[in-house]
Amino acid sequence: MKVLSTLQVRAVDGDTIRVGGERIRLRGIDTPEMSELQGPAAKQRLEELLRSGSIRIEPRGRDVYNRLLADVFLNERNVAETLIQEGYEKP
Secondary structure, rough: OOHHHHHHHEEEOEEEEEEEOOEEEEEOOOOOOOOOOOOOHHHHHHHHHHOOOEEEEEEEEEOOOOEEEEEEEOOOEEHHHHHHHOOOOOO
């Protein structure tokens, strides 16, 4: 478990963040790709969320692309759940 400064974290797309050299995939959500209609909006919303408070990352393993799979919390609220509730999940 790690609490990070928002300066260390950036959105790669709507469901992946980068912390230093590590790509971290949000567990529990699949957002549209950047080339798809809602992809850029999902990334922008994730960036907004990442700037809005303290970030906590709970690693849960690795995915097939060797990205860290993790639950990411912002002010103790699960970021994937927030994105799902706001309609950013891929249908």
